[in-house]
Amino acid sequence: MLSFTIPMQGPGTRLTYRIRVIEPAAVAPRILASGAVSGPLDTDMRLTLRSDSVEVEALFQVTPIGDTVNLGAEFFTKRRVGRSRRGLPVWEDDTYRRVVRLAWNDTARVYPFGSSRRGAWVELILERAFAGGEARPAEEFDVVDTTRDFRLEAVVRPRRAHVVLNRLVPSTSFPKSHRASCSWCSAAG
C-alpha cells in the first residue's frame, strides 16, 4: 500500500525576472537582448553570457522578505588568461556569490564582467503578481544581436514527495476466506 503526501499549493504568487542585456555605446547604450523568466516563487534564473575570452554563468535566486526581496546570484566565471607552452588555451575558473536586498519592481544592475564597469551589463527587475494557482515556469528571450552567445533559462528545483510504504503480512492482515481464494496469500503461507 502506498500513500503520498504532497504539499498543497499555497496562495498563488508568480515571480517574474525581467532582464535586458545592455552594451555601452558612443551615443546611447545598445540593447543586445531582452527577456523574462516567470514561474512560482522558487523559480531560479540562469543567465549565460559567452565570448571568446570569458564565459559567465549566473544563477539567480530570490528570497522574499516582506515587501523586499533578497536577490542572490551564484557566479561561475571562466576567463581565458593565455596559452600554454603547447599552444592550448589556459582558462581561469572562479566561483563566487553575491547577495543584495531590493524592493519589488526595483532595478538591479548586474555587471557580470567585473566592477570596472566595462563591457555589457544586465538590468534586472523583479516583479511579483498574484495568481490563481501555481503554474509552470515560462521563459522568453529575444537576442537582438545574434552574433552574441547569450542564454536565459528558468530553473525549477525538484518537488519533494513523501512516500509511505506499508507492508501487509498475509497471515495476519487478511481473513481466512480471502487467503483461501487468493493465490498470492496461499503462496505466502
Next chain:
Amino acid sequence: MTEPIHDQWLVQIDAELDGELSLVERAALAKHLATCVHCAGARASQLEVRVALARSAGNPHAFVVPRPVIRPGTLTLWVAIALGIGLLAGWGAHQRWGGPGSGAPLEETRGTIVVH
C-alpha cells in the same frame, strides 16, 4: 667603372692605417695615391678620424687607434651580474603578478550587483 676601383683602394687605405699591408701592397697604394686626388683625400679623412678617436680616448699621441681591452675576468663578472639581475627581476615579477592572466585584482574582475 672607376667606383669599384676606388672602393678597393679605400679598403686598402683602411688596412694600411691598421698596419695590415705588405710592403708590395703599400708600394702599390702609394703609387695610386700619388696620382689619385680622391683616394688621397679619403686617406687624409681617415687619418683625421683616427686622430679624433685617439684624442677622445685620452692618448692624442698614439701610433694606432687605442682599442678597448676586454679582460675575460671582467666579462665573466658582468655576465654574472646581468644574470643575477634578470633572475631577481623575474622572481620579483612572479611574486607581484603571479602566473598568466591580467594583473588586475581578483575582485575587480568579478561580477557585481548594484541596486538602483
